[in-house]
Amino acid sequence: MKKAVVIGAGLGGLSAAITLAAEGFQVDVMEKNRHAGGKLMPVSLLDYHFDFGPNTITMPQVFDRVFSKAGMRMSDVLNMKKLDVHTRNVFSDGTVFDFTSDSAAMKEQLKKIDPFAAQHYDEFLKEITRLYKLSETHFFPKMFESFADYLSPSLGTALLKVRPLESMHHFFGRYFKNPELIKAFDRYATYIGSSPYISPATFSMIAYLELVQGVFYAEGGNVKIAEGFKAAAEKLGVRFHFGSKVKRLQVQNKKVSSVLLEDGRSFQADEVIMNADLLQAYPELVDEQHRPGFKVSKRDSYQPSISAFVILAGLKKRHRELLHHNVFFSKDYKEEFIDLFSEHRYSSDPTIYISNSSYTDKSVSPAGDNLFILVNAPALTREGELAVDAEAYKERIYDILEAKGLEIRNALACERVITPLEIADTFGAYRGALYGISANRKMDAFLRPSNFSKDIRNLSFVGGSTHPGGGSPMVTLSGMNVGEAVASRYRN
Structure with missing residues (x-):
C-alpha cells in the first residue's frame, strides 16, 4: 500500500487526504493544532460559539464532491442552509442595501438608489455567469506549473475572455453608477485578499457565487464542514496526529525520504502533500539547497494578501437590525486599500464586517448576538511586527459601530481580540x-x-497560496485536484 503524509488539516489537506485514501493510499495527517479545519477554527467563549475563518460559504457542491469520495452524502452529515437575504450593506450615508440571490428583490432595491443598475442588472448577471463558467471549465480543475500551461489554444482563448486586463472596480462601474453601491461589489476583492482597484475583473465572478448560486451556512457552525471531512477521512482509514508539528522534511535524491516531527517521530511516505502555508512552511521545512526553484528571495518577491483584525464579541442582547452578514462601509473605500497595500498601515476609518450567525442559528449563541467583527489589516512587517496598538484599535472599532447605533460595550458578556500576530502563529x-x-x-x-x-x-502543495486560489471552496478543490493527480501517477 502506498503511503502519503499530509501536512496540515485545513480544508485543502482534508480533501487531499480523503481523495488519496479513496484511491487506496494509507494517509497520515500531521496537524500542529488540536482541531481539523485550519482557519475554519471553532472558538467558544462562555456559551457563545464563533467560527474563525470562512464565515461566508459558497459552492456547497464542492464539499459534497469530497463526501461522495468517501461514499457519503453531505446531507447525511450536516445541514447546509441557504440564506435568502444574506448580506446587509450599510453605507456611510446610512443607506441600507441587502444582497440576495433573488434577482427581482435586487432590482426592486436598485430602482430606488440606482435606476441605471436596475435596468442593467440582468445583463450584469449574464456577464458574471459567463466569467464563472469559463473559470469553472478552464481554471478551477487545472494545476498550472509554468507559462507553457497557458499556451494551449483553448486555454489562451479562455484567458483572454475573462477580462484579465480590466480591474474589478472598472468592471462593476459598467453596470452600477451609485458610488456607494459600487463599494459593496468592490468588496468581493477582499475575498481573495486583494484590492478591487488593481485585481483583475476575472474575479468579479465571485459575485456570481453569492448573487446567483447563493450564500450558505452549516447549521451548528461552519466548522461542521471540517468536522464532517474529518469523519469522512477516518471512515476511509486516515490517521490524524493532532498536536504534531512537522520540524523538517528529509530530502534525498530529489525526493522526501521522511517527515520528521518536533517530538522526534519520523514518518516515511511515497508522497507528501503540504497544506501548511507554502510561503511560510516550504522554506522552514526544506533546506534551500533542496529547493533551488523556490529560494527565500523568490518567496519574498510575492505580495502577501491582507490579514485581519478580529474581535469576537458575545453580547447580552440581540440587534434586530443585523442580518447573518453585515458590512458597514467607510466614507473613502479607495483610501483603505492605499493604507493596506501602499502605506502598510491600519485605516483610521475602516470598513467593518460583522458575522452574526446567531441570527440564523440561535443554538450557537442562546443568550445574545455572537459577533465576529473583522477589519481588513495589512500583513505583518517583514520583521513580524504588528503596526497597531491592538487595545486602542479595538476601542476605535467599537466607537465607529456605536456611532452607527450598535450598542457593544454595555452589552458585552465576553470578548477576544485576534490580531495578525496570532493568525501568523x-x-x-x-x-x-x-x-x-x-x-x-x-x-x-x-x-x-x-x-x-x-x-x-x-x-505537492494545496491551499490558498497555490492554484486555484484562496477561499474555502477553492482550497478544497486544490486538495481534490492534487489528490487525483498524485493517485493517477500510480494508476498509470
Whole structure:
C-alpha cells in the first residue's frame, strides 16, 4: 500500500487526504493544532460559539464532491442552509442595501438608489455567469506549473475572455453608477485578499457565487464542514496526529525520504502533500539547497494578501437590525486599500464586517448576538511586527459601530481580540496573510506557485497560496485536484 503524509488539516489537506485514501493510499495527517479545519477554527467563549475563518460559504457542491469520495452524502452529515437575504450593506450615508440571490428583490432595491443598475442588472448577471463558467471549465480543475500551461489554444482563448486586463472596480462601474453601491461589489476583492482597484475583473465572478448560486451556512457552525471531512477521512482509514508539528522534511535524491516531527517521530511516505502555508512552511521545512526553484528571495518577491483584525464579541442582547452578514462601509473605500497595500498601515476609518450567525442559528449563541467583527489589516512587517496598538484599535472599532447605533460595550458578556500576530502563529500564515498571495499583480493572480515542487518529485502543495486560489471552496478543490493527480501517477 502506498503511503502519503499530509501536512496540515485545513480544508485543502482534508480533501487531499480523503481523495488519496479513496484511491487506496494509507494517509497520515500531521496537524500542529488540536482541531481539523485550519482557519475554519471553532472558538467558544462562555456559551457563545464563533467560527474563525470562512464565515461566508459558497459552492456547497464542492464539499459534497469530497463526501461522495468517501461514499457519503453531505446531507447525511450536516445541514447546509441557504440564506435568502444574506448580506446587509450599510453605507456611510446610512443607506441600507441587502444582497440576495433573488434577482427581482435586487432590482426592486436598485430602482430606488440606482435606476441605471436596475435596468442593467440582468445583463450584469449574464456577464458574471459567463466569467464563472469559463473559470469553472478552464481554471478551477487545472494545476498550472509554468507559462507553457497557458499556451494551449483553448486555454489562451479562455484567458483572454475573462477580462484579465480590466480591474474589478472598472468592471462593476459598467453596470452600477451609485458610488456607494459600487463599494459593496468592490468588496468581493477582499475575498481573495486583494484590492478591487488593481485585481483583475476575472474575479468579479465571485459575485456570481453569492448573487446567483447563493450564500450558505452549516447549521451548528461552519466548522461542521471540517468536522464532517474529518469523519469522512477516518471512515476511509486516515490517521490524524493532532498536536504534531512537522520540524523538517528529509530530502534525498530529489525526493522526501521522511517527515520528521518536533517530538522526534519520523514518518516515511511515497508522497507528501503540504497544506501548511507554502510561503511560510516550504522554506522552514526544506533546506534551500533542496529547493533551488523556490529560494527565500523568490518567496519574498510575492505580495502577501491582507490579514485581519478580529474581535469576537458575545453580547447580552440581540440587534434586530443585523442580518447573518453585515458590512458597514467607510466614507473613502479607495483610501483603505492605499493604507493596506501602499502605506502598510491600519485605516483610521475602516470598513467593518460583522458575522452574526446567531441570527440564523440561535443554538450557537442562546443568550445574545455572537459577533465576529473583522477589519481588513495589512500583513505583518517583514520583521513580524504588528503596526497597531491592538487595545486602542479595538476601542476605535467599537466607537465607529456605536456611532452607527450598535450598542457593544454595555452589552458585552465576553470578548477576544485576534490580531495578525496570532493568525501568523496559530496557522503558520506567512506574515499573517489570510489568503496567501494577493491578486494585485497580474502574474500572481494567474500564475501562482505550482501545486507541485519543481525540485522535489514527491512533494505537492494545496491551499490558498497555490492554484486555484484562496477561499474555502477553492482550497478544497486544490486538495481534490492534487489528490487525483498524485493517485493517477500510480494508476498509470
